[in-house]
Amino acid sequence: MKEGPDIARIAALIGDPARANILSALMSGKALTATELAHEAGVTVQTASAHLAKLEAGGLTQMRKSGRHKYVSLAGPEVADVLEALMGLAAGTGHLRTRTGPADGALREARVCYNHLAGARGIAMFDAMVARGHLLQADDDVTLSDAGAAFVTNFGIDLAALSKARAPVCRGCLDWSARRIHLAGGLGRAMLTQIEQRGWARRQAGSRVVAFTPKGRAEFDAAFALRD
Missing domain, CATH: 1.10.10.10 (Winged helix-like DNA-binding domain superfamily/Winged helix DNA-binding domain)
Incomplete structure (x- = not known):
């Protein structure tokens, strides 16, 4: 057996x-x-x-x-992780839905992945935080540095509350649309909440799309631009 x-x-x-x-x-x-x-x-x-x-x-x-x-x-988030990984596998092997539409580009730009930001903007945020040393990445492990703690606190995140939660503070999640990592875990959820509360973006009803306003795009790009 x-x-x-x-x-x-x-x-x-x-x-x-x-x-x-x-x-x-x-x-x-x-x-x-x-x-x-x-x-x-x-x-x-x-x-x-x-x-x-x-x-x-x-x-x-x-x-x-x-x-x-x-x-x-x-x-739970572990189910979302499996589904996102399967979406990435399906996209990578050419198994895509035959019916496409205007929402496809919007989903690739920014969408909700269970409770955090995914798509091109989710990846951009993660890459910027790694490049600045705010997030430390070693293989599949992602941790928040001291500089990162200061940055996200200034962004409006209550790290003390995140540390008390059962979910890990930081976790990498493989993005299906680009097969690259974006930020999940308690911090990923909190960052998306702050983005919404600042009025940069809102979730579209009946969709996973996170729609950024023109001003929100500019503010996001300024906050998470990659530095030389």
């Missing part, structure tokens, strides 16, 4: 097209209802409910009640 984790079971859960669409929709970081997810998957609510039951049993999603409604979200 073979031993070890049963990856075939998890792969089968993700591999169904309807369930894959459901999981992709949840990569926005928002909790959605079965009706909303049925629309995303292109199936009936009854069929979506059956898929959701399998995903929850497999540990990929979780459901919580709020009043009369039930909301579904990913079970």
